[in-house]
Amino acid sequence: xxxxxxxxxxxxxxxxxxxxxxxxxxxxxxxxxxxxxxxxxxxxxxxxxxxxxxxxxxxxxxxxxxxxxxxxxxxxxxxxxxxxxxxxxxxxxxxxxxxxxxxxxxxxxxxxxxxxxxxxxxxxxxxxxxxxxxxxxxxxxxxxxxxxxxxxxxxxxxxxxxxxxxxxxxxxxxxxxxxxxxxxxxxxxxxxxxxxxxxxxxxxxxxxxxxxxxxxxxxxxxxxxxxxxxxxxxxxxxxxxxxxxxxxxxxxxxxxxxxxxxxxxxxxxxxxxxxxxxxxxxxxxxxxxxxxxxxxxxxxxxxxxxxxxxxxxxxxxxxxxxxxxxxxxxxxxxxxxxxxxxxxxxxxxxxxxxxxxxxxxxxxxxxxxxxxxxxxxxxxxxxxxxxxxxxxxxxxxxxxxxxxxxxxxx
Amino acid sequence: xxxxxxxxxxxxxxxxxxxxxxxxxxxxxxxxxxxxxxxxxxxxxxxxxxxxxxxxxxxxxxxxxxxxxxxxxxxxxxxxxxxxxxxxxxxxxxxxxxxxxxxxxxxxxxxxxxxxxxxxxxxxxxxxxxxxxxxxxxxxxxxxxxxxxxxxxxxxxxxxxxxxxxxxxxxxxxxxxxxxxxxxxxxxxxxxxxxxxxxxxxxxxxxxxxxxxxxxxxxxxxxxxxxxxxxxxxxxxxxxxxxxxxxxxxxxxxxxxxxxxxxxxxxxxxxxxxxxxxxxxxxxxxxxxxxxxxxxxxxxxxxxxxxxxxxxxxxxxxxxxxxxxxxxxxxxxxxxxxxxxxxxxxxxxxxxxxxxxxxxxxxxxxxxxxxxxxxxxxxxxxxxxxxxxxxxxxxxxxxxxxxxxxxxxx
Numbered sequence: 001x002x003x004x005x006x007x008x009x010x011x012x013x014x015x016x017x018x019x020x021x022x023x024x025x026x027x028x029x030x031x032x033x034x035x036x037x038x039x040x041x042x043x044x045x046x047x048x049x050x051x052x053x054x055x056x057x058x059x060x061x062x063x064x065x066x067x068x069x070x071x072x073x074x075x076x077x078x079x080x081x082x083x084x085x086x087x088x089x090x091x092x093x094x095x096x097x098x099x100x101x102x103x104x105x106x107x108x109x110x111x112x113x114x115x116x117x118x119x120x121x122x123x124x125x126x127x128x129x130x131x132x133x134x135x136x137x138x139x140x141x142x143x144x145x146x147x148x149x150x151x152x153x154x155x156x157x158x159x160x161x162x163x164x165x166x167x168x169x170x171x172x173x174x175x176x177x178x179x180x181x182x183x184x185x186x187x188x189x190x191x192x193x194x195x196x197x198x199x200x201x202x203x204x205x206x207x208x209x210x211x212x213x214x215x216x217x218x219x220x221x222x223x224x225x226x227x228x229x230x231x232x233x234x235x236x237x238x239x240x241x242x243x244x245x246x247x248x249x250x251x252x253x254x255x256x257x258x259x260x261x262x263x264x265x266x267x268x269x270x271x272x273x274x275x276x277x278x279x280x281x282x283x284x285x286x287x288x289x290x291x292x293x294x295x296x297x298x299x300x301x302x303x304x305x306x307x308x309x310x311x312x313x314x315x316x317x318x319x320x321x322x323x324x325x326x327x328x329x330x331x332x333x334x335x336x337x338x339x340x341x342x343x344x345x346x347x348x349x350x351x352x353x354x355x356x357x358x359x360x361x362x363x364x365x366x367x368x369x370x371x372x373x374x375x376x377x378x379x380x381x382x383x384x385x386x387x388x389x390x391x392x393x394x395x396x397x398x399x400x401x402x403x404x405x406x407x408x409x410x
Numbered sequence: 411x412x413x414x415x416x417x418x419x420x421x422x423x424x425x426x427x428x429x430x431x432x433x434x435x436x437x438x439x440x441x442x443x444x445x446x447x448x449x450x451x452x453x454x455x456x457x458x459x460x461x462x463x464x465x466x467x468x469x470x471x472x473x474x475x476x477x478x479x480x481x482x483x484x485x486x487x488x489x490x491x492x493x494x495x496x497x498x499x500x501x502x503x504x505x506x507x508x509x510x511x512x513x514x515x516x517x518x519x520x521x522x523x524x525x526x527x528x529x530x531x532x533x534x535x536x537x538x539x540x541x542x543x544x545x546x547x548x549x550x551x552x553x554x555x556x557x558x559x560x561x562x563x564x565x566x567x568x569x570x571x572x573x574x575x576x577x578x579x580x581x582x583x584x585x586x587x588x589x590x591x592x593x594x595x596x597x598x599x600x601x602x603x604x605x606x607x608x609x610x611x612x613x614x615x616x617x618x619x620x621x622x623x624x625x626x627x628x629x630x631x632x633x634x635x636x637x638x639x640x641x642x643x644x645x646x647x648x649x650x651x652x653x654x655x656x657x658x659x660x661x662x663x664x665x666x667x668x669x670x671x672x673x674x675x676x677x678x679x680x681x682x683x684x685x686x687x688x689x690x691x692x693x694x695x696x697x698x699x700x701x702x703x704x705x706x707x708x709x710x711x712x713x714x715x716x717x718x719x720x721x722x723x724x725x726x727x728x729x730x731x732x733x734x735x736x737x738x739x740x741x742x743x744x745x746x747x748x749x750x751x752x753x754x755x756x757x758x759x760x761x762x763x764x765x766x767x768x769x770x771x772x773x774x775x776x777x778x779x780x781x782x783x784x785x786x787x788x789x790x791x792x793x794x795x796x797x798x799x800x801x802x803x804x805x806x807x808x809x810x811x812x813x814x815x816x817x818x819x820x
């Protein structure tokens with residue numbers, strides 16, 4: 001089977017076609033979930049899958065499943081996939097590579113008329129990025145039962161547009177119930193989004209689990225007042241409260257450096273005008289650490305900032321929503337298949353954790369799961385300059401192909 | 411002349427009518443400059459002025475002048491006024507009281523068939539608040555030659571709507587050139603916007619000048635990156651840079667407490683989404699102190715934050731625009747007239763500075779100017795709960811009437 005390998009040029013053609021749909025301002029992609037560009041990408045992807053002989057189904061939250069029949073279609077499928085939506089200033093590969101690698105695996109098997117015992121399904125999960133509708137990894141979360149379908153359909157973006165209506169608008173509100181069916185295994189290939197593989201000259205990262213991540217929306221309530229006559233001790237400036245939380249969270253990240261990190265990436269302020277102290281701010285904080293106990297410490301430190309900020313800025317701070325992900329250990333059997341494939345193909349590899357969020361974390365709750373990382377230039381991601389090369393990537397996709405095949409023929 | 415006094419009930423009728431135009435969410439006003447509500451208020455005010463026998467002219471930036479002829483109309487007018495626009499969550503009296511007090515003075519003189527030697531003009535300046543278009547005090551600034559008309563007409567609000575187009579849309583792009591004509595004197599009555607008069611049981615503050623104020627827009631440039639895999643030392647989070655500046659400015663305010671104050675009331679972040687570190691932020695900082703030398707110290711401290719922030723957050727900070735106001739000493743002659751009127755009417759009063767911005771600062775550069783403060787409840791302003799009572803206010807308006815009359819008959 002040593003000669004079995006994907007057609008890298010063909011994979012790159014699909015990546016290049018995808019890279020033209022929803023272009024960003026600086027050479028990357030801005031393909032927000034349920035946007036017109038998302039529809040266009042879905043349409044092309046579905047056409048490609050049908051051309052490859054797959055049956056495409058769409059579930060009620062827009063997850064796409066392209067099924068290649070197996071020899072025994074009573075068996076649960078082996079799934080391969082990731083997501084086709086991007087960040088608002090995102091790259092051409094984050095998510096996209098994992099879905100199109102799945103399609104390339106189907107095409108490679110078709111080329112050789114190779115059947116598998118179990119059916120294969122190439123999956124594209126809806127709204128992995130969480131940039132337009134929150135939380136991230138929505139489609140996979142519903143499929144795995146971690147979020148309720150109706151709740152997701154009712155979420156709104158910053159312009160007040162509703163997830164369910166936008167999904168109907170782009171024609172991807174499907175009939176299939178999301179989840180509730182057996183999955184034999186799930187494999188996801190993704191760019192590393194960090195610099196380790198490249199720095200160490202490795203072509204494959206075998207992801208064993210994630211950084212434990214805690215996120216929260218915080219609201220800050222203060223009081224409108226005039227920027228001039230209102231003396232400092234009478235102020236209840238919600239923006240000052242938000243800024244104290246943002247600076248404090250950043251300091252927590254540094255205290256747990258180099259493994260820990262803490263981020264604020266979003267603040268909404270009202271009225272956010274000149275001359276009037278704002279009475280409301282809403283912000284997002286996110287902390288991550290590879291060790292769950294250290295992540296819990298960081299979370300406790302973040303929560304300690306709340307009463308401190310309330311006192312210093314004379315505001316009221318509330319935790320409006322909390323979430324967590326990443327404290328997951330992927331399946332030893334699936335990891336073993338990936339590792340065996342990497343050894344067999346003599347691809348330099350190591351085990352590692354992911355610091356990002358992935359659809360695979362949710363699917364791991366309902367099916368044996370593994371992830372493969374491939375290198376990306378300088379670890380740059382969620383940035384339009386994100387870049388990979390075919391040489392960096394093809395070995396990982398071939399490892400994926402072997403692992404999927406082994407599992408599907410089990 | 412002891413029997414000459416305004417009709418407080420009639421003044422209150424106009425204030426009550428104004429309070430219904432552009433209502434806020436919580437009992438105050440939200441009458442943003444050049445909005446439909448601004449048009450409605452202007453229409454009613456113009457009708458009232460014409461009913462009072464005035465000739466109304468509108469200049470090219472929308473300033474309104476309601477002229478009551480004098481005995482010698484070759485003499486420059488005495489002006490009385492303030493502004494009819496409000497903050498986005500503003501009160502019913504800030505600015506409004508000063509304009510409608512001017513109208514009430516005209517009506518009182520009409521009641522008694524009292525002529526004045528010089529003509530009187532009741533003025534409403536466009537966009538004092540600076541909430542929708544910046545900087546504040548735009549109309550008065552153009553009239554006094556501190557801003558160029560064409561530059562002002564080209565300014566845009568947060569929705570990209572242009573000042574000049576909005577002015578035309580509401581029908582108040584007038585023919586009169588803004589400024590460039592002699593003004594004998596300018597008097598402005600305004601609520602104090604602070605707690606001093608009420609606390610000391612005084613009914614009139616004679617404003618001798620302003621707190622020296624420095625404002626600036628700062629831009630922060632960082633780099634998009636992923637909130638997870640990007641380690642702390644690789645980050646260039648523009649929001650963290652902005653938050654450091656906001657917290658730092660707040661600390662400067664406290665170091666110069668109780669007289670000094672420093673504010674950030676606005677931050678705009680891009681992309682301001684979950685999961686992606688923002689590459690851009692823009693914020694407004696504003697510092698004030700009654701002593702010009704101390705204000706200059708505060709400004710120097712604020713500017714020292716810039717390189718510190720650039721280093722700590724690995725961002726680039728630029729001063730996109732700077733402005734200053736308030737370092738003004740009003741005219742001794744006009745102040746003397748106000749003080750003489752207060753003494754004559756036995757109204758408890760004191761001299762004081764204003765910590766807010768006022769149209770009068772600009773007009774003081776081209777004409778002898780004075781301001782009268784009247785008390786407001788608890789000093790609350792730029793807040794929908796702003797409140798005054800007729801009893802608190804009428805003595806100040808009567809002082810204004812005497813001072814204006816004395817000047818106009820000089």
